[in-house]
Amino acid sequence: MKIMKVAEDKLKKAREEFIAQWGALGTQWGINRTMAQIHALLMTSPSAMCTDEVMEELSVSRGNAHTNLKELVNWGLIRMIVIRGDRRDFYEAEKDVWQIFTIIAKERKRREIEPAVALLNRCAEETKGLKGEDAKVFHKQVKDLEEFVTFASKMSDRVASMKHGLAIQLAAKILG
Amino acid sequence: MKIMKVAEDKLKKAREEFIAQWGALGTQWGINRTMAQIHALLMTSPSAMCTDEVMEELSVSRGNAHTNLKELVNWGLIRMIVIRGDRRDFYEAEKDVWQIFTIIAKERKRREIEPAVALLNRCAEETKGLKGEDAKVFHKQVKDLEEFVTFASKMSDRVASMKHGLAIQLAAKILG
DNA sequence: CATAATTTTCATTAAATACTGAAACTACGA
DNA sequence: TCGTAGTTTCAGTATTTAATGAAAATTATG
Incomplete structure (x- = not known):
């Protein structure tokens, strides 16, 4: 044509x-x-x-x-x-944007968050109770990171497992 | 030694x-x-x-x-x-994990979210009101994506601008 | 100002990642 | 069982991205 x-x-x-x-x-x-x-x-x-x-x-x-x-x-x-x-x-x-979002969130978690948590766990565990300024600094930082990332990961799970409608309600609260 | x-x-x-x-x-x-x-x-x-x-x-x-x-x-x-x-x-x-998180969130938004929103806006705008099955499908999908991403972006801003303590409170609600 | 210490730049090289195209494989119908 | 249409794999190639190291630029010091 x-x-x-x-x-x-x-x-x-x-x-x-x-x-x-x-x-x-x-x-x-x-x-x-x-x-x-x-x-x-x-x-x-x-x-x-x-x-x-x-x-x-x-x-x-x-x-x-x-x-x-x-x-x-x-x-x-x-x-x-x-x-x-x-x-x-x-x-x-898949055309539903909420579905797309949850799929991508799940995959990112698997590839980016979980290995990080595993590493932080390991490093915190290995240096638990060590004496000395350096060890204290290292342990605290790793522990703080571990707690935060674990926490963020749980949040992400929680949100991604919501029905679209519920997520919108929650969002309204945050933005409102 | x-x-x-x-x-x-x-x-x-x-x-x-x-x-x-x-x-x-x-x-x-x-x-x-x-x-x-x-x-x-x-x-x-x-x-x-x-x-x-x-x-x-x-x-x-x-x-x-x-x-x-x-x-x-x-x-x-x-x-x-x-x-x-x-x-x-x-x-x-910077050692504060909440600070680290907000910095990374901001940078990711700038590099990953904003260009996507700009593209989606443009494509939705260019095909607004076009006739035909194909155009309808395209426009709807792009529009849906645009709305979702814009929305997610606002949420991310809102959370990242919170003080650590407030974010924790909010999180408690979600997880609780 | 001269010079020595340090930072910055950038052409080149190395490493990682993505893509091609053709061969091997599989499933199906005649 | 053979031929055909389609799928899958993968060795080789191309592209992209990161790192090197040495030269140029900058800055402090006597």
């Missing part, structure tokens, strides 16, 4: 920008560009897509598309679906 | 582990290893340190030490101090 309606063109441009930039942002939060782009693509797609469509839309290799689709399935941000009479695997994104 | 007391040895081991592992964790949250290690080193140091001491302790180059010390000062996680009669710059870490 040579001539495209202005509205269609606008949408296409906006969507392309969204996908490209979401990919760039992804690298900021420690997920690779392709993974973030696929996520953006599927979140804003009106229908499920197969691997080849993803490859085509983002101009990436099959291996790259495949790896990142699987990773997104692992996270729970997208799911594989089967279409009757089609041998290919299709994928669709 | 050839022979070291057991207690000193234990402390040294624990501190070395803490610094090494904190560095590894740092890479998970998108800050480079050296920066995280310097932070760990200074947080658990009983006194301020100069660049050469940092280089020595972590076995890193002058350039690397310098760059990351400056970056930590920028963040506000450490500060430069002057010692009478010594030309060298010394550095000491």
Whole structure:
């Protein structure tokens, strides 16, 4: 089609920008560009897509598309679906923002918080009761960090396990 | 000193582990290893340190030490101090965990949240009122994300600007 | 002002991470 | 059982990011 309606063109441009930039942002939060782009693509797609469509839309290799689709399935941000009479695997994104948030919070906790807590625990334990100025300073700092991070972790769990509506109520209290 | 007391040895081991592992964790949250290690080193140091001491302790180059010390000062996680009669710059870490938390939250917001909000705003604006199934799907998703992220951002501000004591009270409510 | 101590910059090198493309594998229908 | 369409893996390559080390700039001191 040579001539495209202005509205269609606008949408296409906006969507392309969204996908490209979401990919760039992804690298900021420690997920690779392709993974973030696929996520953006599927979140804003009106229908499920197969691997080849993803490859085509983002101009990436099959291996790259495949790896990142699987990773997104692992996270729970997208799911594989089967279409009757089609041998290919299709994928669709979770679109509920609260769900997306809780999934990401859970994953971040697993990768960023839990190892930190484990380390802090270990270091606090190993230096408990040691004498001397240096040991005191070290132990206190590590202990303080441990308590704070453990606490923050519990809070995060609590909030992430709420129903969307309840979380909104809580937020209203805080902001109000 | 050839022979070291057991207690000193234990402390040294624990501190070395803490610094090494904190560095590894740092890479998970998108800050480079050296920066995280310097932070760990200074947080658990009983006194301020100069660049050469940092280089020595972590076995890193002058350039690397310098760059990351400056970056930590920028963040506000450490500060430069002057010692009478010594030309060298010394550095000491902020040790209060609530302060550390608010500084990190602020920086993360600036780097991760704000650009996302700007993008979502732009994309929602550009597709407002467009006709067609695809445009509707795109606009709704982007709008939902925008609202959620804006909201989360406000919450984060609110919590980070609280005094430690108040935050604890609030947390007690949530956990209670 | 000269010089010595220290900090800062930056071109180069090294390390970590992401991507490609082709081969191996799997499942299915003829 | 063979051929085909699709999926999965992975060695090699490209890209991105971090670290080095030496030179340039800055600052204090006699």
